[in-house]
Amino acid sequence: MKSRDDKVSIAMWIPLLWMLRCGSRSLTYWLDPDMAMQIEQDFLTGNPIDRQFFLALEFLGISILVWRRFKFFSFVKSNYLIIILYMFMGISLLWSQFPDVVLRRWVRTLGDLIMVMVVLSETNVTASIYWLFRRFAFLLVPISVLFVKYYRHMGVTYDFTGQYEMWVGVTTHKNSLGQVVTLAALFFIWSFIRKKWSVLDIPILISAFWLLSGSNTSKSTTSIIVFLIGITLMFTLNRLKSIKMIGITAISVVLLLFVFQVVLEVFYDNSIYEFVVTTADRDETLTGRTELWAEVINLGMEHALFGAGLGTFWMGDLTNNLWEIFPWEPGQAHNGYIDLFVELGLIGLILVALIVIAGIKSSLWEISKGSELGKFRLIWIVLILIYNISESTLAKPTALLWFVFLLFTVHDPEPRRPLEVELPLFNDKKEDELEIGSDEELRVS
Numbered sequence: 001m002k003s004r005d006d007k008v009s010i011a012m013w014i015p016l017l018w019m020l021r022c023g024s025r026s027l028t029y030w031l032d033p034d035m036a037m038q039i040e041q042d043f044l045t046g047n048p049i050d051r052q053f054f055l056a057l058e059f060l061g062i063s064i065l066v067w068r069r070f071k072f073f074s075f076v077k078s079n080y081l082i083i084i085l086y087m088f089m090g091i092s093l094l095w096s097q098f099p100d101v102v103l104r105r106w107v108r109t110l111g112d113l114i115m116v117m118v119v120l121s122e123t124n125v126t127a128s129i130y131w132l133f134r135r136f137a138f139l140l141v142p143i144s145v146l147f148v149k150y151y152r153h154m155g156v157t158y159d160f161t162g163q164y165e166m167w168v169g170v171t172t173h174k175n176s177l178g179q180v181v182t183l184a185a186l187f188f189i190w191s192f193i194r195k196k197w198s199v200l201d202i203p204i205l206i207s208a209f210w211l212l213s214g215s216n217t218s219k220s221t222t223s224i225i226v227f228l229i230g231i232t233l234m235f236t237l238n239r240l241k242s243i244k245m246i247g248i249t250a251i252s253v254v255l256l257l258f259v260f261q262v263v264l265e266v267f268y269d270n271s272i273y274e275f276v277v278t279t280a281d282r283d284e285t286l287t288g289r290t291e292l293w294a295e296v297i298n299l300g301m302e303h304a305l306f307g308a309g310l311g312t313f314w315m316g317d318l319t320n321n322l323w324e325i326f327p328w329e330p331g332q333a334h335n336g337y338i339d340l341f342v343e344l345g346l347i348g349l350i351l352v353a354l355i356v357i358a359g360i361k362s363s364l365w366e367i368s369k370g371s372e373l374g375k376f377r378l379i380w381i382v383l384i385l386i387y388n389i390s391e392s393t394l395a396k397p398t399a400l401l402w403f404v405f406l407l408f409t410v411h412d413p414e415p416r417r418p419l420e421v422e423l424p425l426f427n428d429k430k431e432d433e434l435e436i437g438s439d440e441e442l443r444v445s
Contacts, residue, residue: 008128011064015115018057019136022112022400023180024170026050051104054111054398061114068121074413075117081358082410085351086113089310089395092344096309105311109397116406125412126373130196137184137204144169144177145207156215166218169211175391178223179400181208186230186383190376193238222390226383233382237375243368289334289390292326296333300342307345311397336388340395352394356381359409377408 021027028049065072076083089109093102122128147155148167157166169177185208191197212224240246299321300313307313314331323329333339340348359381366374384405388394393401 008122008124008131011118012122012128012131014057014060014064015118016132016135018054018061018111018115018398019132019400019403020139021050021053022398022403023136023140023176023183025172027053029172051108054108058107058111058114061111061118064118065114065121070117070121071413075120075410078411078413081351081355082113082406085348085355085395086110088347088351089344092307092309095303095306096312098309098312098315101312101315102310105397109310109395109402112398112403112406115403116410119407120410120412126371129373129407130191133183133187134191134201137187137208138200140170140180141184141204141207141211144171144180144211148211164217165215167211167215174214174218174220175222176400177211178214178220179387179391179393181211182223182227182230183400183404184208185212185227186234186379189231189234190372193234194372222387226387229386230379230383233379234375237367237379243364246364246367292322292330293333293335293338295322295325296338296342300338303345304341305345305347307341307343307348310343310395313339313342332392334390334392336392336394339392344395348395355409356385358411362411363408380404380408 026047026049028047031049086106086109090102090106093099093106096102119125119128119132144155144167147169149155155167155169157168158164166174167177168174169180171177171180185205188197188201188205188208191201212220212227214220236249237246240249300307333342337349340352344351360378363374363378363381367378384393384401387401393399394405396402
């Protein structure tokens with residue numbers, strides 16, 4: 001057990017601030033909640049306070065990368081699929097009805113990628129990710145508990161009757177809070193498996209469990225299911241010592257699911273989907289989601305190849321038409337793949353699929369070299385894919401799980417050189433303190 005993190009550079013506070021904002025409500029909510037509600041409803045102009053905050057962090061991030069002489073061309077070569085996706089997201093302003101909105105949202109999501117590059121520019125990427133996730137959890141989980149328990153006007157929302165209670169903590173919705181605490185809980189379990197945890201982690205983990213359980217009337221079922229799948233994957237991968245065993249296990253799971261589906265259909269006139277939904281105590285429409293999906297897909301077929309443009313499908317007449325059908329006024333499809341299709345078309349879907357394949361391939365290669373980070377990467381790529389069945393985070397600027405997706409799918413372009421390390425800007429780790437391990441990434445900055 002280690003009670004002290006490996007030292008990382010002060011520059012990591014820039015990605016941490018970015019990640020904290022991705023995992024919580026906008027700055028305007030903290031300063032003036034009433035003004036925040038008005039700003040959030042103005043999709044055309046956006047949030048000027050958050051915009052300035054993000055631009056400042058992006059400027060600092062780029063400055064750090066330039067100072068460290070980050071190899072941008074090597075990064076582009078190693079991650080050309082992500083670069084092509086970003087280029088496509090940017091040029092979607094050419095056919096969008098709201099090109100200025102596309103441009104602003106593209107600049108924001110560019111910041112997600114810049115923060116990932118700052119993490120990659122560290123001398124020890126594994127220790128930096130551990131540092132990032134640990135502080136993220138230590139800040140947002142206790143504050144969420146404080147809000148839910150003692151500052152309920154900030155941490156809890158109600159319906160008009162006052163009987164429906166939803167815990168939101170530092171976020172604005174139960175599902176967003178569910179993503180934060182699921183990420184925190186799985187991280188601490190990963191830390192325990194890596195034998196790199198402290199006693200202080202235990203109360204934070206217990207708090208995350210409590211927040212994940214939700215109130216008596218509302219909980220994030222998707223987050224609970226993803227958390228259970230995440231634990232299963234984590235302990236399964238921890239026991240599998242080779243890529244061959246991982247492949248055999250994956251094939252076996254697929255075959256078992258196929259047999260289970262056949263048994264349900266033949267003997268019970270049921271399906272795995274209906275079984276999971278019933279077990280989770282949800283209706284078959286997933287609270288109206290499946291009906292919404294059908295309508296959104298029909299609208300999306302009008303621009304099937306290129307989509308409506310980054311972040312602009314849910315603006316204008318299209319949204320008004322959907323709000324006439326669905327009185328709960330959806331602002332997303334509650335399915336990441338459908339939202340990706342309607343905003344970036346089939347091209348966007350194919351590019352993200354290729355990025356996922358490349359990310360899984362890279363993770364498996366790291367696992368074959370004995371990297372624990374490779375296992376954590378693989379687990380979160382899979383979990384984010386599952387999350388996006390009923391939630392929408394793919395290609396969403398400054399969405400927490402989109403940032404995590406980029407962090408775990410990018411390919412590190414720098415070669416590993418065990419001792420030839422030049423200390424980067426703001427690095428407080430001395431050369432004789434650098435540790436060498438199978439999953440610790442030492443590199444020339």
